[in-house]
Amino acid sequence: MPDSRFYRRAGPFPLADIGTRAGATIALPGPSGLTIADVAPVAAAGPHDLTYVSQADYLSVLKDSRCGACLVKPEWAASAPEGAAVLTAADPRAAFAQVAALFYPDVRDEPGGQPAQFAPDAVIASTAHVGAGVQIGGRTRIGHNAVIGAGVILGDDCSVSPNVTLSHCLIGSRVIIHPGVQIGQDGFGFVPAKTGLLKMPQLGRVIIGDDVEIGANTTIDRGALEDTVVGAGTKIDNLVQIGHNVEIGRSCIIVSQVGISGSCRIGDGAVIGGQGGLADHVTVGAGAQIAAKSGVMRQVGPGEVVMGYPAKPIKQFWREIAAVSRLTKREK
Amino acid sequence: MPDSRFYRRAGPFPLADIGTRAGATIALPGPSGLTIADVAPVAAAGPHDLTYVSQADYLSVLKDSRCGACLVKPEWAASAPEGAAVLTAADPRAAFAQVAALFYPDVRDEPGGQPAQFAPDAVIASTAHVGAGVQIGGRTRIGHNAVIGAGVILGDDCSVSPNVTLSHCLIGSRVIIHPGVQIGQDGFGFVPAKTGLLKMPQLGRVIIGDDVEIGANTTIDRGALEDTVVGAGTKIDNLVQIGHNVEIGRSCIIVSQVGISGSCRIGDGAVIGGQGGLADHVTVGAGAQIAAKSGVMRQVGPGEVVMGYPAKPIKQFWREIAAVSRLTKREK
Amino acid sequence: MPDSRFYRRAGPFPLADIGTRAGATIALPGPSGLTIADVAPVAAAGPHDLTYVSQADYLSVLKDSRCGACLVKPEWAASAPEGAAVLTAADPRAAFAQVAALFYPDVRDEPGGQPAQFAPDAVIASTAHVGAGVQIGGRTRIGHNAVIGAGVILGDDCSVSPNVTLSHCLIGSRVIIHPGVQIGQDGFGFVPAKTGLLKMPQLGRVIIGDDVEIGANTTIDRGALEDTVVGAGTKIDNLVQIGHNVEIGRSCIIVSQVGISGSCRIGDGAVIGGQGGLADHVTVGAGAQIAAKSGVMRQVGPGEVVMGYPAKPIKQFWREIAAVSRLTKREK
Numbered sequence A, B, C: 001m002p003d004s005r006f007y008r009r010a011g012p013f014p015l016a017d018i019g020t021r022a023g024a025t026i027a028l029p030g031p032s033g034l035t036i037a038d039v040a041p042v043a044a045a046g047p048h049d050l051t052y053v054s055q056a057d058y059l060s061v062l063k064d065s066r067c068g069a070c071l072v073k074p075e076w077a078a079s080a081p082e083g084a085a086v087l088t089a090a091d092p093r094a095a096f097a098q099v100a101a102l103f104y105p106d107v108r109d110e111p112g113g114q115p116a117q118f119a120p121d122a123v124i125a126s127t128a129h130v131g132a133g134v135q136i137g138g139r140t141r142i143g144h145n146a147v148i149g150a151g152v153i154l155g156d157d158c159s160v161s162p163n164v165t166l167s168h169c170l171i172g173s174r175v176i177i178h179p180g181v182q183i184g185q186d187g188f189g190f191v192p193a194k195t196g197l198l199k200m201p202q203l204g205r206v207i208i209g210d211d212v213e214i215g216a217n218t219t220i221d222r223g224a225l226e227d228t229v230v231g232a233g234t235k236i237d238n239l240v241q242i243g244h245n246v247e248i249g250r251s252c253i254i255v256s257q258v259g260i261s262g263s264c265r266i267g268d269g270a271v272i273g274g275q276g277g278l279a280d281h282v283t284v285g286a287g288a289q290i291a292a293k294s295g296v297m298r299q300v301g302p303g304e305v306v307m308g309y310p311a312k313p314i315k316q317f318w319r320e321i322a323a324v325s326r327l328t329k330r331e332k
Helices: A015-022 A056-063 A074-079 A092-103 A314-331 B015-022 B056-063 B074-079 B092-103 B314-331 C015-022 C056-063 C074-079 C092-103 C314-331
Strands: A025-028 A049-052 A069-072 A085-088 A169-171 A190-193 A196-199 A206-208 A228-230 A305-308 A311-313 B025-028 B049-052 B069-072 B085-088 B169-171 B190-193 B196-199 B206-208 B228-230 B305-308 B311-313 C025-028 C049-052 C069-072 C085-088 C169-171 C190-193 C196-199 C206-208 C228-230 C305-308 C311-313
Touching: A015 A025, A015 A069, A015 A085, A015 A092, A025 A074, A049 A092, A056 A069, A056 A074, A069 A074, A069 A092, A074 A085, A092 A190, A092 A196, A305 A314, A311 A314, A314 B314, A314 C314, B015 B025, B015 B069, B015 B085, B015 B092, B025 B074, B049 B092, B056 B069, B056 B074, B069 B074, B069 B092, B074 B085, B092 B190, B092 B196, B305 B314, B311 B314, B314 C314, C015 C025, C015 C069, C015 C085, C015 C092, C025 C074, C049 C092, C056 C069, C056 C074, C069 C074, C069 C092, C074 C085, C092 C190, C092 C196, C305 C314, C311 C314
Parallel strands: A049 A069, A069 A085, A169 A206, A206 A228, B049 B069, B069 B085, B169 B206, B206 B228, C049 C069, C069 C085, C169 C206, C206 C228
Antiparallel strands: A025 A085, A190 A196, A305 A311, B025 B085, B190 B196, B305 B311, C025 C085, C190 C196, C305 C311
């Protein structure tokens, strides 16, 4: 499932090896002689992929998965799709991290491959580094000391400023990337384990649409198994953090120093004010507005305007501010 | 008006072409045969400059402008100075963005020019990139992989750390710039338009006074039409964001992760605590103190001490905190 | 006391010269002919070191110091340890800054020294810069355009991404440093003086334990006189700020955009949520949890869970949120 432009896969491995590496019990062996060729998210897994579920919410998705094998808690074994092998472990996420590292032992290596391809009118600074297999479109400019990792694709008329690092990403046309932007590094994914914090291999990508602008020193992590996505026309200011698996719609405005935690979904045309923060897995509807410095901990509906910490409808926020202020006057 | 060290101008253009590009109506044609040579902010525009007003507050300034032509809403046409040509459009800011792009079509190009000039005792790392027309003063050091864009001027005894990018800026003497700082990139200026978010060309500069220190990975955007200014002796910590057109006074202290939105004015000796945020166009008086994490949404007077979100006088902040706390006790 | 790998020391100087530079009064001259060879923190100073105390809290530590000389306020002279020379000044911190600059006049110079040493299987990108005396362990990889300052030590199996700057630091094994990270630059230390803000020379180091991961564009300042320390197994997300002299324990989780002010102490296994902020000198106990966006202004006990601005026990936080909400309903 991980993109072979960016990741070199080991394997395939027989199910028994997977079980051993995972420290898991084989509750159902699946078809005789089953080999597992890759890891994949539950909705995208195919008959030779291993997937996992670590939250009960996803068991309904698992039911319909086409996965060859799944890693779940022992009490969830019955939720596996028919015919799939079932591995059980007390902490399926930790077990999956071990298997992912078996398939992708050298995530920190830059894959080799074809030479880079530049459009004849692309302008690449002499001090930029461009990795193997990179493709750069027409009139796109790469600034001094920018580093474009192996396999990255950039469309036409992009501007990549100095001191930018791009890896594990596919970038559209007319994208402006300001200096110091870091795109495609590992997301922040760790599983508590007896030996400390176990790293979940980060095997996804970053996908940036056309006409996106990304401000100086902003960071966009690549997805864990799925992709981090920024929709066409979205404008991102400086020093913004976008976590792994986040999906941002089209023509959004994300103001400076906003932090968007992992797996958030932001609808088209949403606006997030400066220093706003979103907890992980939060959904923000199309056209919603989040006031500066707000801390969003639950879903924001389409067109809703919220403010505060925790964020609430903006009228209620101001009503509470006024009520607290009156309280001190009453008490004097 | 934009500094020719950094921007190459097209034109001049006859008023009619300006009107066409702006999608504007020529309400008053001004002197016969008027040509427009440049764009400029309302207070600085001269007889061959086009300016614009998009907020009613600025109409009083427009009255006294020496501009050759102005772009305003139809209902504001009477506020133009005598003799000036008047163009009207429903959204003067969007119309102006189109004209600015006509005069400055290649803002992302680095201008060529004279060779760089280094004081004989300046120390430039071999891996640094120094653009055309750069001037570097005595004993100033430029670190490895720093990128100094065309036209930048640095005074004496400055220290520019590795992986810094400077462009569109004039920097005083004894300035310390820590690694990863990005100065002079585009401000975050977009105008909603039918086709999506229209980019306002960013045509100003950054001016840094003597004895300023700028912390690691801090970002300072250049002005839109005017300049972003940091006064002498001001100390800025790491990961701070300073938006376009901000003017910071002398000997201020700006602690880590502060965000200062566009067009704020900060008086001499002001202190802004860590993670504080200022909404755009906020004025902070000399010697004011803004507590860490505060969100400032309106003017702060000279010497005032404020805290909270929204920020209020610090005594009132603590009074409210206490009142809310008592409230829960009463209710038990 | 400052590490000679990173700092070149001048001196020694007779006590009288120290007094002159400090603008201090020699209240007690100490042993006849006393020379001072270095500056040091109060707990570590030896018989030829000068130390200082600027807060009354530290006078009890001073009593037991083995320092050769100390700089204190006139009214604290009696708190000096027996036999030590005593210098007095109205602002001991400002006076000390002057003396530190006497011993270390060229802190911004990169020290020369031995050639760098690489393990034979270390992989150093051709465009990386590696300073004098650097040591790089087995299988450690240094990315493109990374800058490793003189004297830095990196253990085995580390990964240093592109566009990283390291200076004044000692780094363990299996450490992952994401792109744009800046480690070892000056902390943010200034003393108000008649002539403006006086810079306190920053003479410490950064010590990073084994198995630490540091997210993109994070900044970690070196200590002022002591060290900034990150314990083994701790995971730090993107755009985090860690101030000078901070000590973080083992296996902590520091989420994106957190700001930790100078001299904080964080116990093992503590978790700080995204955009959280800690005021300076705050202590956080082992296993404590600080909710996202909280502003911590005082000690957090071991295992405590806090939230809010200012941060309080999380149950009390939610109780207050509910009470304020009810208040607006009552008032309708």
